[in-house]
Amino acid sequence: MEKNFSNLKVILVEPNGPLNVGSIARLCSNFEVDELRIVSPKCDIFSLEAKKMALKGQKFLDHCKIFDNLEKAIFDCDLVLASCGRIDISKDSFFGSSEDIFNWILSYKKITNLAIIFGREDRGLTNGELLLAHKTFNIPTSQNNPSLNLSHAVSIVLYELNKSSKRNFKKELEVFNLASSKQIQDSFVEIEEMLLGVGYLLKHTSKVKISKFKNFILRANTSMHEMNVLRGIVHQINWYLTNSKKIRDE
Helix, strand or coil: CCCCCCCEEEEEECCCCHHHHHHHHHHHHHCCCCEEEEECCCCCCCCHHHHHHHHHHHHHHHCCEEECCHHHHCCCCCEEEEECCCCCCCCCCCEECHHHHHHHHCCECCCCCEEEEECECCCECCHHHHCCCCEEECCCCCCCCCCCCHHHHHHHHHHHHHHHHCCCCCCCCECCCECCHHHHHHHHHHHHHHHHHCCCCCCCCHHHHHHHHHHHHHHCCCEHHHHHHHHHHHHHHHHHHHHHHHHHHC
């Protein structure tokens, strides 16, 4: 059984080259992507340069959605992947091979909206942006020249995903129930506030510590139910902290 990725959203973060944007619009047409989304473009994505490169992908420029931050761009996506060109991967990173990740995607019955994020041409995605993705992968290249052109990276990823989708899987497929990126992000805003309130975290180090905790949750493939349980615990602790003085006085 082949997998259909007609629900795929390609998301570009702050692209600064209209030629790249036009080329990627054309690739979206080549691989039947559902939608092109752009976060805070740093170039004129409707310029003549972009249109010349887009050709039959012109409709993806005409109808692309523009957002002022990445969180808003993935608000309706239940599975989010991020492409990263870094080679200095720390032990705390959660990078995987694109082949393994795409095969993992294929093990699920239905994914409503799948997003793949691509970073800036000059510096990619920030650590915080990478932590908005369920899985992060990089494209292996030469150690002497590891940097890929943005549109070339998109072409490789879309080709690999399309190739994977043609494979026949005989095993029974799982029901997709991972916590969404938005659910995880919203939960960690509350968790950070609570831990700052009780003094476990300090303002100047809270982001680093929360990132490590969030990394753990992403690696664990946490389900929607598990995330709701964690969020319920946080709500109850916050309620008690707010009302404990009243309870003691009664």
